[in-house]
Amino acid sequence: MKALVNTADGLVIKTAAEPIPTASQALVAVRAFSVNRGELALLAARTQDWRPGQDIAGVVVEPAADGSGPAAGARVVALVEDSGWAELAAVPTARLAELPDEVDIEQAAALPLAARTALNTIRLGGNLVGREVLITGATGGVGEFLVQLAVLSGARVTAVARPEAETHLRRIGASLVVPTVADTNSQYHLVVESVGGQILRDAIARTAPGATVVVLGTTSREKTPVDVYDFIGHEGVRLVNYMSYADSSPIDADLGVLVELLASKRLEINLGLCADWTQIDDALDGLRNRTFHGKAVLTI
Ligand SMILES: NC(=O)c1ccc[n+]([C@@H]2O[C@H](COP(=O)([O-])OP(=O)(O)OC[C@H]3O[C@@H](n4cnc5c(N)ncnc54)[C@H](OP(=O)(O)O)[C@@H]3O)[C@@H](O)[C@H]2O)c1
Structure with missing residues (x-):
């Protein structure tokens, strides 16, 4: 099979050994994948024949031997740890969800x-009905999902973005779009x-107590630079970090929720770039230099 391999000379499509699935893994023919900002740093650091790729969508060619997960021929989306930018990937069935007919493979890959990440950071805010977010x-790739999921949760959303994005962000549900945090005067939950x-410092200055x-x-x-005096008037505010690799929420269930929102058209995907996987360098340059909004997807 062919796979994208990161070398000292950059990313190249090379012949690689086909993955051998374990009992709880399905063999998936990858049709599309997306790129994430965090992968830019990983690609710069791991140049010794590293096989990147976390976001994939494709078709099951061999179901998991333990009987878990979808049957051969099912269309799926998956979040893997690496090696997903390839014609074939061995995917733990706990990390994939089946796609209904309404959802395109390219959209799912995004x-x-x-x-x-957006789903589980919004969940950290608790009940958002009628709250300011x-x-x-x-x-960004995460930002557009955050706006939509916060609106779906019943929140009133302020989006911080460059002015030319205002029409789009209002269409996907933002109540207010501002170029800087300093332009807002609400108290956010x-x-x-x-x-x-x-x-970040300006955002802390606009929190409601207990936010x-x-x-x-x-x-x-x-x-x-943040110290305790930044929290006067914002008492009880908690700063929480989110790290996707440490997120214990079940990946198959989370992907299932997102696929259902996509299928029912309550969530939309902005494919800022969609190209053949031979264009990977252009996609990564676009992400690095912020020349597109939303997500970039490459097809195989
Ligand atoms: N902790 C985790 O588990 C986790 C998971 C996923 C992502 N992340 C991180 O979350 C961040 C967003 O990820 P992403 O995939 O959405 O990235 P992305 O698609 O590249 O989006 C970046 C966003 O940040 C804005 N931006 C960039 N530099 C800026 C600056 N100097 N001032 C103001 N705005 C700026 C961009 O605005 P423009 O449109 O104007 O360029 C864009 O809206 C990244 O730092 C990524 O590493 C973390």
Whole structure:
């Protein structure tokens, strides 16, 4: 089979050994995959024939020998740890969900890491009915899912994003779109913050007492100086980090929830880039330089 392999000369499509599934793994013919910002750092660090790839969608060619998971021929989406950017992947059945006819493979491939991260960070905010929620990095792969899932949960959402994204973000449910956190004056019950630096500090300054601030990423790479005096007027605010690799929520169930939302058109996916997998370098450059909004998907 062919697989994308990361070498000292960059990513190359090479012949690789076919995976041999364990009893609880299904063999999946991968048809599409998506790229995530965290993979940019992993690709820079792991150049010794590393096989990347977490978000995949495809067709089961060999069901798991232990009888778990879908039958041969089922269309599936999965979140794997690595090696997913390949023609074949061995996938633990606990990490995949079956796709109904209404969901395209390309759309499904955009879901796993970004949408599950959004789902479980929104859940950290508890009951959001009628609450104010602030989301930074709202045009990103995770951000667009955060906006939609917070709205579905009954929240009133403020999205922080560049002005040209306002029409799109309002269409997917944001009540207010602002270019910086400093332009808001609400008191937020939940903040989901992924940019870092002054933006995180400004967001803490707009929390209601007892609010939750989920720290998800530092896309700007800027450090945030915070001390106890930043919490005067914001007493009881809790800062919580989210790390997808440590998330104990069942992946198959989470993907099932997201697939159902997609199938029933309550969740939509913005494919900012969709191309053949030979265009992987262009997709990664676009992600690195933020030349598209939403998710990038590559097809095999
Ligand atoms: N902890 C976890 O488990 C986990 C899981 C997934 C992702 N993450 C992290 O979460 C972050 C978002 O991921 P993603 O996949 O959504 O990335 P993405 O698609 O690249 O989106 C990045 C978002 O941040 C905005 N942004 C970037 N630099 C900015 C800056 N200097 N100032 C203001 N806004 C800026 C972008 O706005 P523009 O549209 O204007 O460029 C975009 O909305 C990343 O840091 C990623 O590593 C963490």
